Amino acid sequence: MAIRIGEVARRAGLATSAIRFYEREGLIPKADRRGNARVYGDDVFDRLALIELAKSAGFTVAETRHLLRGVSRRSPPGPRWRRLAEKKLDEVEARIAEARRMRAVLKAVMTCECPTFEDCTRAGC
Amino acid sequence: MAIRIGEVARRAGLATSAIRFYEREGLIPKADRRGNARVYGDDVFDRLALIELAKSAGFTVAETRHLLRGVSRRSPPGPRWRRLAEKKLDEVEARIAEARRMRAVLKAVMTCECPTFEDCTRAGC
DNA sequence: CGGACACTTGAAGTACGCTTCAAGCCGGGG
DNA sequence: CCCCGGCTTGAAGCGTACTTCAAGTGTCCG
Numbered sequence: 127m128a129i130r131i132g133e134v135a136r137r138a139g140l141a142t143s144a145i146r147f148y149e150r151e152g153l154i155p156k157a158d159r160r161g162n163a164r165v166y167g168d169d170v171f172d173r174l175a176l177i178e179l180a181k182s183a184g185f186t187v188a189e190t191r192h193l194l195r196g197v198s199r200r201s202p203p204g205p206r207w208r209r210l211a212e213k214k215l216d217e218v219e220a221r222i223a224e225a226r227r228m229r230a231v232l233k234a235v236m237t238c239e240c241p242t243f244e245d246c247t248r249a250g251c
Numbered sequence: 252m253a254i255r256i257g258e259v260a261r262r263a264g265l266a267t268s269a270i271r272f273y274e275r276e277g278l279i280p281k282a283d284r285r286g287n288a289r290v291y292g293d294d295v296f297d298r299l300a301l302i303e304l305a306k307s308a309g310f311t312v313a314e315t316r317h318l319l320r321g322v323s324r325r326s327p328p329g330p331r332w333r334r335l336a337e338k339k340l341d342e343v344e345a346r347i348a349e350a351r352r353m354r355a356v357l358k359a360v361m362t363c364e365c366p367t368f369e370d371c372t373r374a375g376c
Numbered sequence: 377c378g379g380a381c382a383c384t385t386g387a388a389g390t391a392c393g394c395t396t397c398a399a400g401c402c403g404g405g406g
Numbered sequence: 407c408c409c410c411g412g413c414t415t416g417a418a419g420c421g422t423a424c425t426t427c428a429a430g431t432g433t434c435c436g
Contacts, residue, residue: 132382142383143425151423161432163383176368183360184353187423199368203360211360218357222350228309228343235308235328235336243301243324257412267413268395276393286402288413312393 128165131157138174145174152191153177172199183211184218253290256282263299270299277316278302297324308336309343 135142148154149164154173157164176199180190193210240246260267273279274289279298282289301324305315318335365371 130382141425144423146384147424161383162385163432172369175372179356179368182353183356184350186421197368201368202366203363203368203371208361211357215354215357215361218350218353222347222354225309225343225347225350228307229340229347231304231308232336232340232343236333236340238328241327243304243322243326243328244297246328247300255413266395269393271414272394286413287415288402311391 127167128160129167129170130160131164131166134166134170134174138171140174148174148177151187153187153194169198175199184214184221185210189214252292253285254292254295255285256289256291259291259295259299263296265299273299273302276312278312278319294323300324309339309346310335314339 129137131142131145134140135145138145145154149156154170154177157166157170159165173194176194176197177190180193185193189210193207197204234246234250238246238249240249254262256267256270259265260270263270270279274281279295279302282291282295284290298319301319301322302315305318310318314335318332322329359371363371363374365374
């Protein structure tokens with residue numbers, strides 16, 4: 127208990143600036159103060175873990191704020207999570223598809239033997 | 252011949268601002284002027300097509316500038332393209348991998364039945 | 377009590393690819 | 407001759423997730 131921001135950052139593998147940023151953005155509650163320094167309880171790590179989870183799922187900060195409203199690590203992943211996850215899934219699939227298209231273009235460029243780009247276009251390289 | 256920027260934009264499906272941006276960034280040569288308005292020949296569409304190609308392969312503007320140096324649509328995709336394409340391929344594969352990880356997390360969230368996030372973490376959801 | 381050190385703030389900076397804006401110029405039709 | 411529409415410019419803005427900076431405040435240890 128009563129951990130200061132530097133220690134939280136070290137343990138969580140984050141920069142202190144990131145933690146302050148999360149607070150500003152409403153992803154973690156306003157910390158208690160000792161003097162003017164923030165002090166945290168152990169629960170902050172749970173909160174940060176949830177943020178990491180959302181991040182690893184591709185959610186933006188704004189989406190994560192929404193996602194975390196009224197949620198603790200002891201809550202179940204409710205219908206709001208499922209709904210947002212479905213939407214995000216579409217986005218992520220789209221990203222995968224686009225990256226695959228890029229990969230196809232790159233492979234074509236690497237292997238094609240057309241004498242000019244013009245021919246490439248015709249041949250679909 | 253002697254097409255003005257608005258018409259080029261319309262035909263290429265781009266905004267005029269994008270074309271001016273490409274010129275500033277050195278992706279297309281400085282256009283001739285009629286008065287102070289830019290005028291283009293048909294070759295500009297070839298150039299724009301090459302830019303689109305690079306873009307569709309995931310290259311940044313800076314990379315594209317490098318890629319296009321001394322290249323026309325009549326040039327062959329030389330060793331420089333192949334070299335840069337190989338590097339970019341690694342990046343793109345990484346993007347695919349990350350997006351796949353996101354997808355896995357999202358699917359887990361959508362299907363998991365853990366009573367709390369804490370249990371999720373233990374179960375690897 | 378003094379000094380080192382961690383912390384505080386708001387503002388600005390970063391990378392990326394453009395877009396948007398304000399203010400002004402130019403040519404052609406009525 | 408005047409106006410409209412399309413063009414010009416440089417500067418600033420956008421969205422994302424933070425980082426960095428300068429200048430100041432507070433705490434802890436000896």
